[in-house]
Amino acid sequence: MRDFSYIAANTIPEAVALLDEKGENARILAGGTDLIVQVREARRDVNWIIDIKSIPEVNALDYNADTGLVLGAAVECYKIYADDAICKGYPGLIDATKIIGGTAIQGRAAVGGNLCNASPAADGIPPLIVLNATCVIAGPNGEREVPVEQFCTAPGQTVLKNGEMLVSIKIPAPESNSSSFYLRFIPRNEMDIAVVGAGASVVLDDTKQTIVSARIALAAVAPTPLFAEEASARLAGREISDAAIDEAAEAAKAIARPISDMRGTAEQRTHLVGVLTRRALNGAIQRVREAT
Amino acid sequence: MARRSHVQTTINGETVEFLCEPRQSLLEVLRDELHLTGAKEGCNNGNCGACSVILDGRLVNSCLVLGVETEGKSVETIEGLAAPDKLHPIQDAFLENAALQCGICTPGFIMSAKALLDQNPNPTEHEVRYWLAGNLCRCTGYDKIVRAVLDAAAAE
Ligand SMILES: Cc1cc2nc3c(=O)[nH]c(=O)nc-3n(C[C@H](O)[C@H](O)[C@H](O)COP(=O)(O)OP(=O)(O)OC[C@H]3O[C@@H](n4cnc5c(N)ncnc54)[C@H](O)[C@@H]3O)c2cc1C
Ligand code: FES
Ligand code: FES
Numbered sequence A: 001m002r003d004f005s006y007i008a009a010n011t012i013p014e015a016v017a018l019l020d021e022k023g024e025n026a027r028i029l030a031g032g033t034d035l036i037v038q039v040r041e042a043r044r045d046v047n048w049i050i051d052i053k054s055i056p057e058v059n060a061l062d063y064n065a066d067t068g069l070v071l072g073a074a075v076e077c078y079k080i081y082a083d084d085a086i087c088k089g090y091p092g093l094i095d096a097t098k099i100i101g102g103t104a105i106q107g108r109a110a111v112g113g114n115l116c117n118a119s120p121a122a123d124g125i126p127p128l129i130v131l132n133a134t135c136v137i138a139g140p141n142g143e144r145e146v147p148v149e150q151f152c153t154a155p156g157q158t159v160l161k162n163g164e165m166l167v168s169i170k171i172p173a174p175e176s177n178s179s180s181f182y183l184r185f186i187p188r189n190e191m192d193i194a195v196v197g198a199g200a201s202v203v204l205d206d207t208k209q210t211i212v213s214a215r216i217a218l219a220a221v222a223p224t225p226l227f228a229e230e231a232s233a234r235l236a237g238r239e240i241s242d243a244a245i246d247e248a249a250e251a252a253k254a255i256a257r258p259i260s261d262m263r264g265t266a267e268q269r270t271h272l273v274g275v276l277t278r279r280a281l282n283g284a285i286q287r288v289r290e291a292t
Numbered sequence B: 001m002a003r004r005s006h007v008q009t010t011i012n013g014e015t016v017e018f019l020c021e022p023r024q025s026l027l028e029v030l031r032d033e034l035h036l037t038g039a040k041e042g043c044n045n046g047n048c049g050a051c052s053v054i055l056d057g058r059l060v061n062s063c064l065v066l067g068v069e070t071e072g073k074s075v076e077t078i079e080g081l082a083a084p085d086k087l088h089p090i091q092d093a094f095l096e097n098a099a100l101q102c103g104i105c106t107p108g109f110i111m112s113a114k115a116l117l118d119q120n121p122n123p124t125e126h127e128v129r130y131w132l133a134g135n136l137c138r139c140t141g142y143d144k145i146v147r148a149v150l151d152a153a154a155a156e
Helices: A012-025 A035-040 A077-081 A084-089 A091-097 A111-117 A125-130 A229-234 A242-255 A266-290 B026-033 B089-096 B106-119 B125-134 B143-155
Strands: A005-008 A026-029 A048-051 A061-064 A068-072 A134-139 A142-147 A152-154 A165-171 A178-185 A196-204 A211-219 B005-011 B014-020 B052-055 B058-061 B074-076
Touching (some): A012 A026, A012 A165, A061 A084, A091 A111, A111 A165, A125 A178, A125 A211, A211 A242, B014 B026, B026 B052, B089 B106
Antiparallel strands (some): A068 A165, A134 A165, B052 B074
């Protein structure tokens, strides 16, 4: 592996000052399941690795029924799905944490790392988008917040500027009669990269027959994960029916701009957007109806 | 070259000190500096599980951990499993079930199985298969490995 220096930062200001000083050649280390591979394969020129795992704020995993979840940027997948309140409140996020890699990857990989790596196929990002999550970013000029759907700008690129780091992800408290779902298509049963991924969240009325609002997000069909805004809006106020779900699925297909590669053709991916959007919506609806 | 760092960690219950460069993975430290060659390098990118070890109670791929990250932590490797005169029940079960052929994947599978049984002493076959999905074997066809883990669970 290329030579680099390693620093374990203990506070946010310390990490930010280091990032600011070292510039482009410094990278944050969370679980390292993307970064170490990228440095080893010389896909990133890194001279400084700043380990943030000793910083208290990035290890936060605080759920409150009124204010929602603060998910520290370095919290590993296994800690997220071990938390009953999070499993209950944000099942779509749990779906993703259980399929990112295998057991050993989930022991290290953070959802914050998944987000900052900004892969178009990242499984963690569509659930965050449908859950209305916000990124809390620290930098030399203080903190700022960015909605998750605006965080990734291109493959491997984010809105983070020099000196900035992700501190945590804030997710609002789940509304009553709401749920979420994420799934992906892969040729294997596990340990693979999404050909397409789709997430959905729904809020139903008290009869559980009508959709109050919905959010749909897609992975691996564009340079960044996408919020399917138009498709989501179509469902607001609609009675639950196959026709309504199909309409949303078609609207989701309309924004897909997939490429053809070894994992699938553009045509297959567009088709899959329709199939997976329907399944994600129906899955989220079923979870609301089954909840006690 | 970045300065070699001094790291103190616990390996298989013993306090160990070593010097390593930041770019050396835990796998490289174990094998090249500490001569614990049980953990194997297959892919060096997190896909094969041959390098699996337990870090602070969690299964990890040691090829995706930096040696310097283990300061103050506890590492369990395959070398720590058997007692001087007795194999660990998972090791016995692997032998009984002929769950290995060339053996290069075996230390990783056994550490992965240990991490599973430590937290779930009675897994279903389904749970075993999912848990071991990050460990690849090119020889056995997996079935004997799954049987061995289920037998070890029953024996423990
Ligand atoms: C075998 C294997 C299987 C995988 N399977 C999947 C899969 O199924 N689905 C999937 O989506 N991904 C998968 N991945 C990719 C990877 O595991 C995930 O993206 C993981 O969530 C990354 O998290 P991490 O904590 O390891 O990030 P790291 O590798 O530590 O960081 C990732 C990137 O984000 C930057 N970064 C991290 N934290 C911050 C921060 N707080 N502020 C600013 N920048 C930051 C780092 O500098 C780096 O560039 C897999 C990887 C491997 C090796
Ligand atoms: S060598 Fe580490 S997972 Fe293959
Ligand atoms: S026994 Fe040869 S790879 Fe598993």
